[in-house]
Amino acid sequence: MSFKKDNNNEEVILNNEDFEEIQEELKEIEEQENSIEEENISDNKQINDLKEALARKQADYENFKKRVERDREDMIYFMKSDILKKTLPWIDNMERIIKNTPENLQNWALYEWIKALEKQAKSDLEKMWVKTFDSKWTEIDPNKHEVMTQIPGEEWIIIDEFEKWYLLWEKVLRVAKVIVWSWN
Numbered sequence: 001m002s003f004k005k006d007n008n009n010e011e012v013i014l015n016n017e018d019f020e021e022i023q024e025e026l027k028e029i030e031e032q033e034n035s036i037e038e039e040n041i042s043d044n045k046q047i048n049d050l051k052e053a054l055a056r057k058q059a060d061y062e063n064f065k066k067r068v069e070r071d072r073e074d075m076i077y078f079m080k081s082d083i084l085k086k087t088l089p090w091i092d093n094m095e096r097i098i099k100n101t102p103e104n105l106q107n108w109a110l111y112e113w114i115k116a117l118e119k120q121a122k123s124d125l126e127k128m129w130v131k132t133f134d135s136k137w138t139e140i141d142p143n144k145h146e147v148m149t150q151i152p153g154e155e156w157i158i159i160d161e162f163e164k165w166y167l168l169w170e171k172v173l174r175v176a177k178v179i180v181w182s183w184n
Contacts, residue, residue: 081173084130084166087121088174092163094118131167135176136160146175153181 097114105111125132135145135158144165145158153159158178165176 077169077171080128081168084125084128084168084173088163088166091118091121091125094121125166129169130173132164133167133176134161135165135178140178140180144172144175145178147180148177149179150182151179155181157181 094114094117098111098118101111122132133144138158140147140156140158148162151159158176158180160179162177162179163174166173
């Protein structure tokens with residue numbers, strides 16, 4: 001036997017059957033609460049899993065965008081460099097003509113036309129982000145120079161160039177072909 005207070009705050013005597021029913025109801029309520037908590041935990045885990053999956057997909061997308069941009073730049077560089085490498089020998093030949101023309105022929109109109117053409121070609125290269133450098137009297141750099149001939153001397157210094165070296169967007173487009181002084 002047990003006692004319980006009713007709405008009027010009076011003690012009521014419960015028999016064993018009523019007491020057992022109340023205990024069963026309490027157990028059911030506890031089980032329902034536990035079930036709800038487990039569902040909430042499960043829902044939170046699913047939400048966290050979805051958030052992580054979304055974050056991975058966003059990172060993958062950003063990496064994809066960067067890779068596409070890098071590939072696009074590489075493709076543009078490759079196309080430009082292919083065309084420019086075919087035009088550089090023409091500029092080299094114009095420079096050789098200008099350099100090796102005797103003084104008595106330098107007042108001819110054809111010579112002036114070749115000088116103007118070479119100047120225009122170099123200007124166009126600069127507009128396409130191509131830079132050229134004169135390597136004379138500098139030290140040899142294997143990333144920028146290819147030694148064609150060696151002349152006995154004191155140091156590894158470039159004394160003349162067959163062809164200049166060029167950069168396109170800070171990447172070596174063509175290495176210089178040079179003559180150097182070398183150790184005996």
